[in-house]
Amino acid sequence: MSGQPSPASRPNLLLPAVLTVIGVGVLFTLGAWQWQRMDEKRAFITRLETQTQGPAAPLPPASDWQKLDPAALDLTRSTATGTYLDGIAGVRTTIAAGPPGSRQLSGFGRWIFQGFRLEDGATILVNRGFVPESRFATITPASGQATITGFLRAPEARNSFTPADLPQQREFYTRDPVAIAAALGLGTIAPFYLEAERQGDGLTPPAGVDVKELIARIPDNHLQYALTWWGLALTLIGVFGAYAWQARRKPDPESRGAQT
Template sequence: MTASRLHKGRSLVIPGLAALVALAILIGLGTWQLQRMAWKEDLIAQIQARAYGEPGAVVPESDWASWRADRDEFRKVRVTGTFLHEFEAPVYGLAPGERQGAPIQGYYLLTPLKLASGAVVMVNRGFVPTDLRDPARRPESLPHGEVTITGLVRAPEARNTFTPSDEPARNQWFARDPQAIAAAHHLDRVAPFLIDADASPNPGGWPRGGQTPLTLPNNHLQYAVTWFGIALTLIGVFAAFVWRRLQEPSQSS
């Protein structure tokens, strides 16, 4: 009987290791969701504190070298300058459609705004559908002379392994990256951030600003509880499996 139990115990080594690996993964996923929840709550707090009320001025050029998104992103600002429409950069993206789950393909128009000081701030003027990518098809959307833009400060869009490579020679962009766009057009004194223009209507109706989502879902606690619940279920199932396996020799004697 003792030898039989020892054999059964040894037979549990591989299932036990597999269960430990699965348990570690489940606990890791739950912990990651808690970390994401903390990050999301901080982001929501930033939006609530900065995106509403009266607009302020952008960070002065002298502070651009030390600019940090956690200190400034989503702040409501107002800036005056002249658009350099010849350097307009259409960045491929999606916008919410009339029906939920049916987004519209198109482009976000990033256009350099030259300030009176000579410095440049990149402005995301808003979204246009694919058939309006060419400025010649919407000439009324290109205001000349001095303009004033109100919007939200945004950090450059983060790239990941799924982001296609930009093609500056074709003016084809896949990330809202003001420095990359500025470098392609040999612009200097460019802000390390961009401004998402608000929903103030543009002549002709395009581009459509106000695309920054200010209401963010936060379901990470629910996801964390789910992963931890699965981990507890795994522990219970494995414990029952071990008990049954160890009881088999006694039942067969």
């Protein structure tokens, strides 16, 4: 008798095949979603680059603030003239070291936030820049009139891992202008804040933002993720194919016994 298994003795491949089809479908869908996210992220980065390279525009008038979409304004280069208000608050953060040869403050520290009264009487918050934790105690509030060039920023969202703020100590973990303004006693505030543009060598705290450096740090790993999901889908197909091939070649115990 032949050593090939009889149809009745072959493993049933229906369930593994169904599970494989479902798994491949899920993995390919995840890969397609990451590919779409890659296009969206690159369009977003291109928009930010365009907004930051333009000439600094005046802030939107206070009468329009409640109608604005802060996310759509994010990183728009703007200028504001007014007077600093007393008091500062710190937002804890960590700045990664730059590439070799770069000159920038890094490590654990805080963003320095201070109120700023505009010429029309409205109030905004200004992020004056980053200060390493070891030098935070040396920072004093800015005073007097000033013209600040920087970038409009949307409030930073919290997540389940964000520690609770300590408003009594003026210590925060998210850049939320409303919460910070309340701790500083500023009253009604703009729904965005102005992040000061870096001036000088970037080593004197508080060091403002280098927007090119900021944009370069926006993660764009979606192509890698898409290829990973698609690679797993192909691997699953290969595993099922190998399993099915081995199953069909498995000797039939009955025919083996008949040959002895």
